[in-house]
Amino acid sequence: MSPNEFSQRVLGWFDAHGRKQLPWQENPTPYRVWISEIMLQQTQVETVIPYYQRFIERFPDLRKLADAELDEVLWLWAGLGYYARARHLHRTAQILCEQHGGTMPLDIAILQQLPGIGRSTAGAILALAADQHQPILDGNVKRLLARFGAVAGWPGQSRVQTTLWELAERYTPVQRVAAYTQAIMDLGAMICTPRRPYCAACPLAEGCAAHAQGQEMAYPEPKPHRKRLVRATRMLLLRTLEGEVLLERRPPVGVWGGLWSFPECPLEVDIAAWCQEQFGLTVVVKPPWGMIRHNFSHFQLDITPVPALVSGPAGVVMEGERFVWYNPCHSTDRGVAAPVKRLLAALATEL
DNA sequence: AATTCGGGGAA
DNA sequence: TTCCCAGAATT
The missing domain is CATH 1.10.340.30 (Hypothetical protein; domain 2)
Known part of the structure; x- marks a missing residue:
């Protein structure tokens, strides 16, 4: 024109x-x-x-x-x-x-x-x-x-x-x-x-x-949302033979402060050795699940869930303020973050 | 080139 | 909640 x-x-x-x-x-x-x-x-x-x-x-x-x-x-x-x-x-x-x-x-x-x-x-x-x-x-x-x-x-x-x-x-x-x-x-x-x-x-x-x-x-194209930092972590789904899974209470400050979550293992270390060191648990690591992407306002968290079976005694981890063995089929609400809730639901249906 | 200033209205 | 509005000054 x-x-x-x-x-x-x-x-x-x-x-x-x-x-x-x-x-x-x-x-x-x-x-x-x-x-x-x-x-x-x-x-x-x-x-x-x-x-x-x-x-x-x-x-x-x-x-x-x-x-x-x-x-x-x-x-x-x-x-x-x-x-x-x-x-x-x-x-x-x-x-x-x-x-x-x-x-x-x-x-x-x-x-x-x-x-x-x-x-x-x-x-x-x-x-x-x-x-x-x-x-x-x-x-x-x-x-x-x-x-x-x-x-x-x-x-x-x-x-x-x-x-x-x-x-x-x-x-x-x-x-x-x-x-x-x-x-x-x-x-x-x-x-x-x-x-x-x-x-x-x-x-x-x-x-x-x-x-x-x-x-x-x-048109016009919207403002590109600020590049959120990407963090990656592994969440360990440590399960006993009875089907219970280990939850850990997060520190009161920071992301998901005070909520229950799965233990997070650094990306570069060996999981079995890490569990032995951290919890005294002997575990058999299984293939990881598909990655879950969770968005926060200021960053994005890529979670790789890794299931593992506890082969030795589970009682070495003392339940209390910080840890609990949790049965995912009994939805006793414990205050968990959204992605943790998804993973618990997935564990429950897997049984 | 990206951030900041801001309250109000609409979806 | 988020996005947008008859933009310009500042870092």
Whole structure:
């Protein structure tokens, strides 16, 4: 789809369905658009509206904001979050009053140097309030463009970000930039929603690469969850001839603190020798079971269960605070971790 | 290049 | 619970 057709479709949709009654859309001066853009960073429209109205009523222009106490600005901001935004707003108002004659500079490079104004916000101010040919790239537009172009990768990566900016530049028209900018954001917020996008109502569906693949939800790719550390361990299923299995109470602190679990044997040592040394038990080691993967919030534990038969006297291990011979068929609840519970259940059915 | 700032709303 | 939201500054 050509850039011209893209923007024409977006504008056509906007004329019929776009939002045109938002508070900052009436009398969209650079100052009012600036305030709204800052408030709308990472904050939803419905949340912003009452804050915006109070803020504009108290600080109707740049000078009033610059002359105010920071505390009052912060007070009006309370509840919006990201309070650095309020500090930057106040500071920028003072800078503009001292160095720019109390007016908003309509220059992308100057705007971007002001506290709290990055490329997208600067572009939005100039596009919406001055109809300048400037692209924006907020969360809604990122999602829409990532789908339209089937842009692979997580938008948090700088390379993906660069690609999306290039798309934003390509499709931003020269005419009617203000309407287009509002429209592309509205499309992202109302049609190209994060879940269940309304492709049937989308004017861009025809040229949308993700839609063509039937893979709208595959873009943009989610943030890759932090690489969890992988730990591996062996859990020994030491069984007596009577079918009882040895459980050990874990230390009170750390993972599964105080819960009962199987003895864990280091990976590199010989199991039979280790059992003799640790417990005085003579065992016959059997082939290991399939690995069990257990996920914690901060790491992943790969458990290899190793069954072994106690061939000598089991009584050498004294039951008490730390050890117990446990019959897996009698589900006397002992407080065991989830994977241990699975293994106990497997032992019970094996009998 | 990855983290941080944050409260609110939706699924 | 998790994810996401009209992002920018900081390390």
